[in-house]
Amino acid sequence: MIETLRVPGGDGGAVLLREGQCVRVIDVAGGQVGDLFAFAAADPGEYASASHTRVAIAKLFPGPGDVVLTNRRRPILFVIEDTSPGRHDMLYAACDPTRYQSLGAPASHSSCVGNLEEALRSKGVHLTTVPQPLNIFMEVRPRADGTLVSAPASSQPGDYIAFQASQDCLIVLSSCPMDIVPISTGGITPLELQVYEPATAP
Amino acid sequence: MIETLRVPGGDGGAVLLREGQCVRVIDVAGGQVGDLFAFAAADPGEYASASHTRVAIAKLFPGPGDVVLTNRRRPILFVIEDTSPGRHDMLYAACDPTRYQSLGAPASHSSCVGNLEEALRSKGVHLTTVPQPLNIFMEVRPRADGTLVSAPASSQPGDYIAFQASQDCLIVLSSCPMDIVPISTGGITPLELQVYEPATAP
Numbered sequence: 001m002i003e004t005l006r007v008p009g010g011d012g013g014a015v016l017l018r019e020g021q022c023v024r025v026i027d028v029a030g031g032q033v034g035d036l037f038a039f040a041a042a043d044p045g046e047y048a049s050a051s052h053t054r055v056a057i058a059k060l061f062p063g064p065g066d067v068v069l070t071n072r073r074r075p076i077l078f079v080i081e082d083t084s085p086g087r088h089d090m091l092y093a094a095c096d097p098t099r100y101q102s103l104g105a106p107a108s109h110s111s112c113v114g115n116l117e118e119a120l121r122s123k124g125v126h127l128t129t130v131p132q133p134l135n136i137f138m139e140v141r142p143r144a145d146g147t148l149v150s151a152p153a154s155s156q157p158g159d160y161i162a163f164q165a166s167q168d169c170l171i172v173l174s175s176c177p178m179d180i181v182p183i184s185t186g187g188i189t190p191l192e193l194q195v196y197e198p199a200t201a202p
Numbered sequence: 203m204i205e206t207l208r209v210p211g212g213d214g215g216a217v218l219l220r221e222g223q224c225v226r227v228i229d230v231a232g233g234q235v236g237d238l239f240a241f242a243a244a245d246p247g248e249y250a251s252a253s254h255t256r257v258a259i260a261k262l263f264p265g266p267g268d269v270v271l272t273n274r275r276r277p278i279l280f281v282i283e284d285t286s287p288g289r290h291d292m293l294y295a296a297c298d299p300t301r302y303q304s305l306g307a308p309a310s311h312s313s314c315v316g317n318l319e320e321a322l323r324s325k326g327v328h329l330t331t332v333p334q335p336l337n338i339f340m341e342v343r344p345r346a347d348g349t350l351v352s353a354p355a356s357s358q359p360g361d362y363i364a365f366q367a368s369q370d371c372l373i374v375l376s377s378c379p380m381d382i383v384p385i386s387t388g389g390i391t392p393l394e395l396q397v398y399e400p401a402t403a404p
Binding site: 049050051052054055058059060061071072073091092093096098099102128129130132141142144146147148149 | 251252253254256257260261262263273274275293294295298300301304330331332334343344346348349350351
């Protein structure tokens with residue numbers, strides 16, 4: 001194992017992933033949504049992009065074997081393994097202070113955008129654009145008429161999804177602090193990032 | 203009518219829309235996809251955002267009565283009318299030189315991102331982020347398993363969708379020059395923007 005980072009419930013964290021290295025996003029207690037962002041290490045103006053990834057994979061939601069493209073259409077991650085029920089939303093923006101205000105919470109409520117900004121600041125990176133995250137373990141599904149339904153995360157304790165990096169990148173993960181709309185199950189709980197070389201999978 | 207702008211097939215154009223004013227996006231010959239972008243007039247760092255709009259409307263694709271939110275979750279447009287079959291993709295990124303290269307076309311092929319950049323330059327606006335467009339008349343639909351299927355545009359000559367501005371904004375429209383993947387029907391043809399006051403609908 002190269003690095004293990006425990007991300008406290010409702011908080012954020014970042015790890016550097018070198019090309020070829022892998023990372024597991026582990027739902028420690030189960031039912032916890034995590035907002036994942038990936039930035040090119042060489043230039044944080046290049047980042048994992050949901051809309052470019054959809055063109056490449058022609059799917060609403062990624063799964064094992066699928067590539068995640070940047071806004072410059074370069075591969076940044078590949079999904080290599082998934083032990084969860086496979087619900088990882090790629091439709092919804094990250095929560096931010098404005099979202100919480102619209103739900104009646106104080107603007108000081110923790111948010112995934114706040115966690116992202118803080119995690120990047122701790123790595124000396126200045127954020128210019130907030131990318132759309134990959135919402136790990138978050139269940140959003142369209143009905144046949146195109147309306148979207150979300151449901152509490154059904155991931156179990158220890159479930160994980162794993163990615164391999166196609167280029168050096170900074171991975172930011174926020175344990176989503178959303179406690180008003182029921183997207184997580186059983187409270188807001190920690191997530192874990194495990195960085196490893198593929199030959200030494202944990 | 204305040205302003206009419208004919209956007210040549212495969213080309214782009216921009217109009218300023220004042221708060222309360224309306225714009226029709228007209229498919230002149232039918233079957234033509236148009237990439238629509240909207241930027242806050244006061245700050246082009248605020249723009250229509252697909253991922254924030256989806257959270258607000260809980261739909262894959264917008265229709266009459268739906269709001270379009272910016273990346274700061276402020277209303278920028280409302281859909282007020284739609285005479286087309288109602289297929290307006292909000293999942294796929296705009297085409298760009300890299301996309302054409304990946305399809306075997308020269309990098310000099312016209313693209314919606316190129317058209318966007320040129321249209322903004324003509325208005326003295328410097329683009330920092332390429333937002334995900336609203337792909338007017340473009341048909342992309344998910345199957346039950348989440349895979350996405352696109353089909354040639356089924357809009358008829360004269361079909362239009364109309365928006366009302368919730369704030370002063372710059373509307374950029376690109377008649378999508380994509381002639382490799384069959385998303386438009388019957389060649390790449392012009393679109394038209396008609397700006398009007400609601401009391402004087404054309």
